[in-house]
Amino acid sequence: MTQQEDQQEELAERRAAVAELGAAVRALTDAAVVSEVDDATLRSVAAAVAELVPSLTAARRERHERPATDPPGSGHRWYNPVIGAGNPMAPPVHVELVDGRAVGTCVLGLAYEGPRGYVHGGISALLLDQILGHAHGASGRPGMTISLSLRYRGPVPLNTPLRITGWLGESDPGRPSDADDHGDDRQPSHAIGTISTADEPDSVLVEARGKFIVPNRKQVQRIFGGEDFAR
């Protein structure tokens, strides 16, 4: 086996273990928010969970440090709060590119509840920001959101297969590019997205409009210390 194959195998092993823990803690979170067991059981589970924490934090990363799952150039985000298999907070949303559109699918349990039986509006915004980011990134230029507005047309049901779709709209007409000053294309992109149930994809429950920019070199330096932020 070559050294590269060895590294690939190690990476796959690490990602599988991270996804396994993510799924287990996600299931625990779901159990915690649906549970109606007696107080003594809640307290004994809380104590058992608290005892597990030190075994995970024995080796930890700090802000700005890459996790072992996301080596430079991979473009992966295993702990992303929307799509990351390793993040218990992520549903996780499964995203595919279909005919130039980003299409996400997921089911949201009671941990995401806002109005009783329905998804919290902030969670819808989180999902849409991510999917718009994928639509923008699909053009080959991953970027950052500079504005996001939402229209909530109908409540989004929990425990129901959902479809989240994002695509690029027209850029700002007539906005001059100041590429000469900044060495980058500074035209923000407009992206549009929707949430519907998988059964009724044409019935839009939430729609979003966002603007994305590709940070220029100075901005990348200022915000990310020069590292290629998207890779």
Ligand SMILES: CCCCCCCCCCCCCC(=O)SCCNC(=O)CCNC(=O)[C@H](O)C(C)(C)COP(=O)(O)OP(=O)(O)OC[C@H]1O[C@@H](n2cnc3c(N)ncnc32)[C@H](O)[C@@H]1OP(=O)(O)O
């Ligand atoms: C297959 C592909 C897979 C890909 C997967 C990817 C998935 C990822 C999904 C992740 C999804 C999650 C995504 C997330 O969660 S991204 C996280 C949320 N977003 C942020 O944190 C951004 C915070 N904002 C800033 O840091 C600054 O505002 C920036 C750096 C943006 C500009 O601060 P700066 O001090 O430098 O400039 P200014 O404020 O004086 O702005 C002046 C004007 O210029 C415009 N402007 C500025 N810079 C640019 C530019 N570079 N190109 C074009 N235009 C630019 C600017 O809009 C403004 O215009 P106007 O508003 O006045 O009209």
